[in-house]
Amino acid sequence: MTSQLAVVTVTYNSGDYLTTMLRSLAVATTEEPQVIIADNGSVDGAPERAERDFPFARLVRTGGNVGYGGAMNRGVAELGPEVEYVVIVNPDVEWSPGSIDELLAAARRWPRAGSLGPLIREPDGSVYPSARRVPDLMTGTGHAVFAHIWKSNPWTAAYRADDVAPSERPVGWLSGACLLLPRAAFDSVDGFDSRYFMYMEDVDLGDRLGKAGWLNVYVPSAVVIHTKGHAAGKNPELMLPAHHRSAYRFQADRNPGILRAPLRLALRVGLALRSKVAVRAARKALDNEGHATGDQR
CATH class of the missing domain: 3.90.550.10 (Spore Coat Polysaccharide Biosynthesis Protein SpsA; Chain A)
Known part of the structure; x- marks a missing residue:
């Protein structure tokens, strides 16, 4: 080799x-x-x-x-x-x-x-x-x-x-x-x-x-x-929050200091809310897909 x-x-x-x-x-x-x-x-x-x-x-x-x-x-x-x-x-x-x-x-x-x-x-x-x-x-x-x-x-x-x-x-x-x-x-x-x-x-x-x-x-x-996305598609409750946490970490690391603390807080809250919405939508899509597949059998 x-x-x-x-x-x-x-x-x-x-x-x-x-x-x-x-x-x-x-x-x-x-x-x-x-x-x-x-x-x-x-x-x-x-x-x-x-x-x-x-x-x-x-x-x-x-x-x-x-x-x-x-x-x-x-x-x-x-x-x-x-x-x-x-x-x-x-x-x-x-x-x-x-x-x-x-x-x-x-x-x-x-x-x-x-x-x-x-x-x-x-x-x-x-x-x-x-x-x-x-x-x-x-x-x-x-x-x-x-x-x-x-x-x-x-x-x-x-x-x-x-x-x-x-x-x-x-x-x-x-x-x-x-x-x-x-x-x-x-x-x-x-x-x-x-x-x-x-x-x-x-x-x-x-x-x-x-x-x-x-x-x-x-x-x-x-x-x-x-x-x-084959893993993310099957496990939205795990993968989507991980994605949003990583997005926060990336920006928080590049915007340090006490003066930017309010900005980091707003970013954390906004991404957390968006994560919940994304997980709910992904789970609904998977459930609908499962029902459709079941109807075809």
Whole structure:
């Protein structure tokens, strides 16, 4: 196996998605990377099957559900010092031919790149906006409040960089669903902030890499397919509040001090209320879907 490249993924009852990701890895690169599966307490047997069926994969148990960033850090810590590049990837990603090799080639073109991310397609072929600007307080709040009720609002458009055509370029941050990172860059910022259980850990990582002098480079010539949100869709009571807590943490960390305490309080209260509304709506949608499915049987 090629020791300079490694792949780390985090699992939590990921089922057949994990098998698809590992199987498609064969077409993603001419290298032979080792794979670390950092498991957060799965009970579906998928990580064990993967370790058995794919000789290049090794299962590491985190000891419980420590969140995405914490588990990624645990997986990367298993790698030897000879590993130069780390691919962090969700288990529900499917690689396109040559996608990792494209990211590696871009890393050579951008020696100050701290992270490089591919173009991400959803299963229906649409492009997911994975290369975005770092949200300031106004943009982040506007997006959080209006994204689902006013699709064309200016804050969401600015946050998602909707006015920029896909091109290889530095951006504010890249989706943590799939990233290639030089190990030196990842270690220089101490990896992910494990206080983020889920969501916004990639925004925080990209922002910290940028502040440390690295670039976050979007590489649309590399393409992956991501079945995003399969875990969140099944567990809205857990995932949606986690998303809102992470959004608060990100902005609160960047707006410290006593003078901004009222602002942080207003943000906390507003996001908490929005979380309750979002959970209620998601649960209602799941219940309606269940009833519809039952009617068809």
